[in-house]
Amino acid sequence: MRALLVDPSRTAPVLVSLPEDMPINETLELAAALKSRVSMRPQAVVLNAAVPSRFAPGELQGLVHAPALHDSARVHEVWAAQSADAAKRLATLELPLVTVPRLHLPNYGRAAIESLAGHLRPLVERPR
Numbered sequence: 001m002r003a004l005l006v007d008p009s010r011t012a013p014v015l016v017s018l019p020e021d022m023p024i025n026e027t028l029e030l031a032a033a034l035k036s037r038v039s040m041r042p043q044a045v046v047l048n049a050a051v052p053s054r055f056a057p058g059e060l061q062g063l064v065h066a067p068a069l070h071d072s073a074r075v076h077e078v079w080a081a082q083s084a085d086a087a088k089r090l091a092t093l094e095l096p097l098v099t100v101p102r103l104h105l106p107n108y109g110r111a112a113i114e115s116l117a118g119h120l121r122p123l124v125e126r127p128r
Contacts, residue, residue, distance in 0.1 A: 012043040013119045017088035049102040051079035
């Protein structure tokens with residue numbers, strides 16, 4: 001079984017992390033352990049539930065007249081900053097990085113799954 005798992009022609013580890021400190025740290029540690037303990041190099045890393053920035057500098061200030069909207073937008077930008085920081089930290093692995101956005105949906109049906117699959121498509125279409 002070990003031979004199958006460490007054979008790069010059959011197995012391609014893909015690391016997945018959330019844009020939060022502990023999952024990022026664990027992903028970086030896992031990449032190092034795969035290399036040092038079993039001589040496996042991950043093929044890619046996925047940043048799951050990433051949040052893109054939606055506001056240009058100064059736009060948040062324009063929302064101060066609507067406190068609830070301003071607070072919501074500010075929280076969004078904090079998540080976006082965490083996602084950007086996570087992407088930078090994962091880039092230190094020097095692996096292809098696939099970013100999957102956080103979907104804000106009441107339920108996950110076929111359309112949501114197809115959207116997520118579209119973001120992951122590069123993982124299965126790229127040559128090894």
